[in-house]
Amino acid sequence: LSMSMLRAVSPVHIEYLRNMGVGASLSISILRHGRLWGLFACHHYGPHHISYERRTAAELFGQIFSYMLESREQEVAARHVERARNLHDRLVSSVATASGPESLTPYFGELCALANCDGVTLRMGGQTATHGTRLAPERLDALVAFLDNHPIPGVFHTHHLAAHLPEAKDWREAAGVIAVPLSREPGDYLIFQRAEVVREVAWAGDPNKAVTVGPLGARLTPRESFEAWKETVRGQSRPWSASELAAVESLRLTLLEVVMRLTDLANAERGKAQHRQEVLIAELNHRVRNILGLIRGLISQSRDGATSVQNFFDVVSGRVQALARAHDQITQQHWGPGALRELIRSEAEAYLAAKADRLILTGPEILIEPQAFSTLSLVVHELVTNSAKYGALCDSRGQVHVTWRTDPSGALELAWREEGGPLVKTPSRRGFGSTIIERSIPHELGGEAEVLFEPAGLQVALRLPGRYVVEAPPRPAGAAHAPSPERQVAGPAHVLVVEDNMIIALDLEGVLQKFGIGEISLASTVGALRASTQADRTSPSSISIWGRKPACP
Template sequence: MTPTSTAVDELDLSNCDREPIHQLGRVQHFGYLVAISMDWIIQHVSANIAEIFGSDPDALLGVPLAEVLPQSAMHTIRGKLQLLSPNDGSERIFGADILGNGRRYDVAVHISTSSIIIEFEPMVEHALGNGNPGSLIKAMIARIQRSETTDALFNECVRQLRAVTGFDRVMLYRFSDSGSGAVVAEALNRDLESFFGLNYPATDIPRQARRLYIRNRVRIISNVKAEDVDVVPATNPSGEPLDLSLSVTRAVSPIHIEYLKNMGVSASFSISIVIDDKLWGLFALHHYSPRHLSMEMRSTMELFGQVISLVIEGRLAKEMRVIEEAARDVHDRVVGRLVATSPTMEELVGFADDFRELIPCDGFAVWTKDFVRTIGQCPFPDDMPGITRFLNRAAASRIYATDELSSVYPKAHEFTGRAAGLLAIPISRSPRDYLIFFRKEIVETVNWAGRPDEKPVEFGPNGPRLTPRKSFEAWQETVRDKSRPWSASELKAAEALRVSILEVLLRFNEEAERQQNLATQRQELLIAELNHRVRNILSLMRALVVQSRTSAKSVDDFSAIIGGRIQALARAHDQITDDKYQAQSLRSIIQTEIEAYVGHKVTRVHLNGPPVLVEAKTFSTLALVFHEMVTNSAKYGALSDSLGEIDIVWRVDENDSCEIRWRESGGPAVQPPSRRGFGTTIIERSIPHDLGGEVSIEYHLAGVRGRFLLPPQSFWLADETNSNSPLPGEEGTALTHDATQTLVDARLAGKSALIVEDNMIISLDAEQMLLDNGAARVLTAMSVKEAKRIVEGETLDVALLDVNLGGETSFALAPVLKQRGVPFVFVTGYGEKLDLPEEVDREVEAIKKPFAADQLIAALDRALTRNTR
């Protein structure tokens, strides 16, 4: 019957991917195979097994292996099996007199599903460097590692392999992401034509073959003309063929044999290079006459492949690290400029040169609010709306990159000459705004080892199939409509830039827009601001929790670390908002952290410097830095004992920068930290990153010394004429911390308190604070109604009222409590000054969330004091 054209049309270059090459049911001519069950009964044998066992297959099948092999051989094989897991490689025995008849064999043992497969090969002598495989590999790797460049390393690898194995041609074949590959290094006999630089299509090595190359790292084909040997029976009683994926003697696919014959190759050997569990490349060894390597030599080369995979991975990682470090330096410089200028989205085009230095391109565009600004070689403005609509279909908040835009966006064919590749960074969600990098078309000539699509159709007993191509002469293909690909390091740089713009820059622009529209959109803007702040707070809290856990030794220690850092931020926030976001003194920032953490040891910290006012926007940064310095000193430094002291001195230097010197003395001997924790990162990187300043920390035996440099734009000197007046935050305190606490404890002792709070966790936290500070009884309520019932039926001494109780406020409780003479304090989560109703006494105090125990107790104490006057 003449096959129809339809059958031919259905064939394509991927048909080879479906060939079950691991279940061919044959072994190569040099091998012998015995498959046994888990209870050591022979299930399958190779048809040539009589050559070593003296019995035909029919006489062996179903027989216990112990009746065929001596007890010593059984013991050796069982020992090797002890080292194996199912489907996890094979164990080898070299030069064993397995039958006790003086004939030596190399043996490989592995487990395949429910069978144990034992393979035998007659031992072949090969020189292995004084008979020691380890010495041979060590010598080869030593020579290879002396190579200075990656290309030189590749060339030395193939040279060493050719010298050791004696094959006519040794190639290093590297795969691309598409599955095709290229010869990147080659060593060969001088009479042979070079394949160096030639490309091979993905279809030359089918997908299932790639999987086997990962599982079975070496593969020998000693003679393409030799007849393979059948495994009998072909299937088990369930009708399933034997899985030979991990077999060392497994026969070769007829299609691959035909491929090698078409190349004129008589024998081949391959060594897999696996990096990150992926097939990165192959060493392909070709010989133009039959050539066999012993199992011991093949095992040695398998070890070489594993070691050289690590060497190549290390070299590639080092190269990537150098590239990424350079990109990071550019990124930091670019982001530093962005932070300093805080541009709007529309003004980002002014940073085109910086962005193009970070991500090289031929054209750059900023698309914002349905308007485009371009620099360099880009599509025309009329093309941009269509491109952005295409980008809008991509995943939100992810960069998108392609080096062949026309393959996914057909209209790009109209401007391929101007832009063939695209990388887009989304910088907002709604509307979608983008930074877009374009690369022009590069017309490239690719040299293939023969036409990749030249696989004729042949008809056999199983119908039509694609055969390997018969020509391997160099064939050139001209590739158009593509740009230079975007590298992995460029994609990482793009992602880092996206995060920086969203988290560092756009918040300023969004805030500016909110302020501009405040008069007409106040309610909407308040909601947007709330969402924005909550996201930032949650992100910051998550970062503090994740980064702080490594330095905590216990749950209590972890709680203390987190609580301290959160309170440091809260104190800085209070200092800002209490004076309507005005500048505050440097002294107050440092003194607040000292008083909050070290208590009575505050007298051992000496502050000295001119009246420096710090910009409000730098408060959080400085608060966290000095919080970490104070806590470190209290844990490990001068404040960790009863003798040490700290001198903190600041001055304005000749460059108009504020230099702060931190010097500890008199404490225990200091040792540099053994590891770098999150606290150290905050100290060393916050001021340079957020303020553009400098930080250096030195760990002297006598005490820690630190130097912090604030740039001129982050501070100024107060008016010298008023320098004798205390600056904000510099007022003296009449009582020491211990004296104040003693007084508070005395006033709260035995008191009954009411907490009105709709959040159970906050309510429980406040309740514990009151009980810990002497209160005898604490009652709680979640609503005004419930609180009134308690006030009317109980005797109370003091009350704590959360302003916002969900659908109502606690202001209605003020007259009831005042009538009964119960002093009270409000708690609020609002950042601005609390607007109290007219019926509430102006002297009633309000504290802000999050509050620490000392803040809460001090506020209640003041309320109790006012009530006794």
């Protein structure tokens, strides 16, 4: 009877119409995409005949209205699709410079406007980003767990979340949601939220129909009262429109593409980082082996010229400390070039003390690359200690002139000239110190070294290739270095040493004992330090703490 103009209706419906006092009715269907969307219901309180012409006009009106409704919805849907397409283009283009999922956050406002929602939440890789209204962390975890446990192909949407997740009945900020899965991994979603909208629905009478039992069994009884019956609806948001769902669905493919590209970029960057870490570890292992080999070589080569155990210790300790000072200088520059002038001055101040001003330095500001800094520092250390023991600085009259310049090729030419000291004779045998001075720069750096034992004083000429030399800007006026005068400082009564390496801690303890510190306590961690001070109840005013990045408990 779908195409009939006049047809009979259900007896229950006729009874319903009679209860309202209706004697005739006319219905005009409103169709959308060939399906019933709504209707115009016309009632008359007595029998009423409508002519064929008026019925045809009513039918035409219904068709035109259906066409206009469908056109308007298509227009709205087209605008949504266009906005989604523009957003798609910008999202895809932004991936080229993206560093991670956080690159989506600048588009949250547009995503929120596209879905006409109150808030957007991105949960990906265990991290969360939000825009607009926010879900509490525990509520978001519960929603994500629900989505993971109830996989739905495509986009999940509802305007009544509590119907699917009962614990969401009090979630005012997210009564309705659209959840877009972003990957195959559980927990990765883009969630659109709509807040609760409390509505009052007015019915033409109580919608709860009574059931009576008659000769033909149970039947519905149409209501006889048509007074307005109101119902308050809670826990629901505005329903998602078809155009909004279509826009989000089209955007889902874009988001999947974007996330896949971001994942590929993250994997590529992770691979590069892992490769850099492997290279760094290999380089670190290489350098540690070199350092250990260098220390072993210093110990082995220093043994032959030692006259006593104490002399052997002093020589080895001085050379190791020279390397340590050089390492400190280049690490202070973040493993960049170190100043030549500071290198020579630090060695002079370490071993000459008040005699350091008798070492006269002349030359432009020059920086030495880290690859050559340690080698040159060891050479300078040997020159300084040799002069302090046997050369111009072993008495109160001699001086040492150190001059340097760069030649046209950029190479460094350094001259060490001693005068005013004891008469110099050519040694009958060469020790390890002389070997360091004469051979380390040519062997390790491809430079040149020449040693002349002139009677008036030792003269040494060194040449470093230009690839290890960097010219530095001149020092500002007034920036000349002035050694601080020596002054006696009263040592503390009690020193706490915080060091997680036992050998280093014992070495520090020995150094402090040489300075006359009476009471020394060793602790491996900050926790152990606190326990020690609390147990001893030592006055804080008498404590000095020495440590090298102590390990925390």
